[in-house]
Amino acid sequence: MNIIAAKDYQDMSEKACEIVSETVKSKDKPVLGLATGSTPEGLYQCLIEKNKTNEVNFEHVTTFNLDEYVGLDADNPNSYRYFMNEKLFNHINVNQDNTHVPSGVASNLEEECATYEKLIKEHGAIDLQILGIGLNGHIGFNEPGTPFTSRTHIVELDESTRQANARFFDSMDEVPTQAITTGIETIMDSKKIVLLVSGENKADTVKRLMEGEVSEDFPASILKEHADVTIIADEAALSKVDL
Numbered sequence: 001m002n003i004i005a006a007k008d009y010q011d012m013s014e015k016a017c018e019i020v021s022e023t024v025k026s027k028d029k030p031v032l033g034l035a036t037g038s039t040p041e042g043l044y045q046c047l048i049e050k051n052k053t054n055e056v057n058f059e060h061v062t063t064f065n066l067d068e069y070v071g072l073d074a075d076n077p078n079s080y081r082y083f084m085n086e087k088l089f090n091h092i093n094v095n096q097d098n099t100h101v102p103s104g105v106a107s108n109l110e111e112e113c114a115t116y117e118k119l120i121k122e123h124g125a126i127d128l129q130i131l132g133i134g135l136n137g138h139i140g141f142n143e144p145g146t147p148f149t150s151r152t153h154i155v156e157l158d159e160s161t162r163q164a165n166a167r168f169f170d171s172m173d174e175v176p177t178q179a180i181t182t183g184i185e186t187i188m189d190s191k192k193i194v195l196l197v198s199g200e201n202k203a204d205t206v207k208r209l210m211e212g213e214v215s216e217d218f219p220a221s222i223l224k225e226h227a228d229v230t231i232i233a234d235e236a237a238l239s240k241v242d243l
């Protein structure tokens with residue numbers, strides 16, 4: 001794993017923005033894997049700026065998001081589709097038809113998982129996958145215990161994950177209990193992975209990622225076995241590790 005130490009959240013976002021921009025510029029039909037959560041918001045803001053100044057063109061870009069809550073549709077402000085439209089897609093020149101987020105309201109969710117996997121395969125592979133990380137080491141919504149061989153599937157969300165994400169909802173009762181997520185193997189199939197981490201509350205998570213063993217108890221640990229992973233973490237997130 002390649003570690004890039006960033007000064008703060010802004011610096012982390014700008015460094016990630018450079019890598020995404022380079023990937024988009026270097027491919028004819030770039031395929032990006034995108035993440036939600038607070039962590040990549042600064043990256044998306046930076047990409048919007050670069051698109052405005054014509055530095056980066058998203059015309060031929062295809063995107064695949066990692067996950068979606070079961071039961072929330074695109075019009076629900078807490079759905080990840082809504083988040084992506086608001087935070088990125090509505091502000092760049094991407095063809096909306098080429099932006100993919102699993103549907104959490106599909107009538108047959110198992111079928112939706114298989115269709116989503118197939119769609120990714122039809123595009124070859126994800127050139128660059130952006131990841132955040134949950135406090136318990138989850139990537140996408142792959143909670144501890146998820147087999148490393150998993151592909152897109154339905155998950156029961158950990159109580160700790162529901163609590164961590166409750167800040168976006170009016171009450172804990174409204175936080176969905178299930179999600180649809182690309183699997184760990186789906187993520188590992190990406191050609192390049194960039195994991196973003198910011199803030200002191202993730203310092204223990206980063207320490208475990210860097211110093212702990214590879215185990216299904218801590219899903220992100222599998223990233224150590226990928227040939228091209230870069231972690232961009234700010235000083236606060238790195239405060240408990242010796243580099």
Ligand SMILES: N[C@@H]1[C@@H](O)[C@H](O)[C@@H](COP(=O)(O)O)O[C@@H]1O
Nearest residue numbers: 036037038039132133134140141
């Ligand atoms: N499914 C998402 C993850 O993809 C994300 O990485 C994680 C961390 O979110 P944040 O960046 O807000 O800490 O939250 C959610 O659970």
